[in-house]
Amino acid sequence: MTERPLIAIDLDNTFADYTTASKDCLTQMGYDGYADAPDPSDYSFACSGWFKDENMFLPLHRRAVGLGLYLRERPYAGALDAAYDVARRHSVLFATSREPDETDGLRWLHAYGLDATPNWNLDLWRDTYPETFEWTIRDSCRRDGSGIRFCHIWDKTFLDADLTVEDNPHTLNRLMDKGLRVLVKRHAYNLPQCERAEQSGLGFAFDDWTQVPTLAKRLLGENAK
Structure with missing residues (x-):
């Protein structure tokens, strides 16, 4: 079977709106003043309009997870169609x-019709079977390109994805x-990385998911159609 390029897609604040779901959970927990909070300027949310430090953010994040934070996220406009594309x-x-x-x-993923294969905990796999990890994941994805898959992994550089x-x-x-x-989903907290991606030639920043299929084609050397 011909190998297919591997595209790895992050979920929170990349494919789906983590920030708005967090505001919803904070409101349910009785915290006022976050409904109109700006796009965070720091990835830790320790910034103006949000939390004074990371030590304040993390316990509230964990409480929100218990309230179903991840299930409350909504895909960004155009993200589902782009993923299928x-x-x-x-x-x-x-x-x-x-x-x-x-x-x-x-x-x-299943609720939104993305019938991903069962979760791989790749951190556990890498730690338990280091001698097979480097080739098993990447090569199996590229050879069997059918469908959409899902995994948990802390260091995404180990995937060596094409994009x-x-x-x-x-x-x-x-x-x-x-x-x-x-491809960088632009936020106030990653503007330096948006600039670095474009100046280095390694990528592009985007605001709208409808841009993603064409940008992916350009980066992977395909003819944009």
């Missing part, structure tokens, strides 16, 4: 580095340090 030509792997998520991620769609500035820097191609 790229999956026609590429192997698509939803890859999240969120707190351990045994069921919500897969349930969420990663991501918002996390730290992850983006690690990917670009390795020379890997990226």
Whole structure:
């Protein structure tokens, strides 16, 4: 079987709106003043309009997860259609580095009609079977390009994907340090990475998911149609 390019897509604040779901959970917990909070200027949400430090954010985030935070997220406009579009030509792997998520991620994907294969905990696989990890994941995805897959992995550089769609500035820097191609979902907290991707030739920034299929074609050397 011909190998297909592997595209890894992050979930929170890349494919789906984590920020708005967080506001909803904070309101349910009785915290006022977040409904109109701006797009956070720091990835930790320790910034103006949000939290004074990361120590305040993390406990509230964990409480929100217990209230179904991940299931409340909504795909960004155009994201579902774009995912189906790229999956026609590429192997698509939803890859999240969120707190351990045994069921919500897969349930969420299925609820939106993205019938992903069962969750792989790639962190556990890498730690338990390091001698097989490097080739098993990447090669199996590229050879069997049918469908959409889902995994949990902290360090996405290990996937060595042909293209990663991501918002996390730290992850983006690690990917670009390795020379890997990226599409950056633009937020106030990752503007330096947007600029770096475009200036380095390793990627593009985008605001609208309808842009993604064409940008992916350009980065992967295909003819945009």
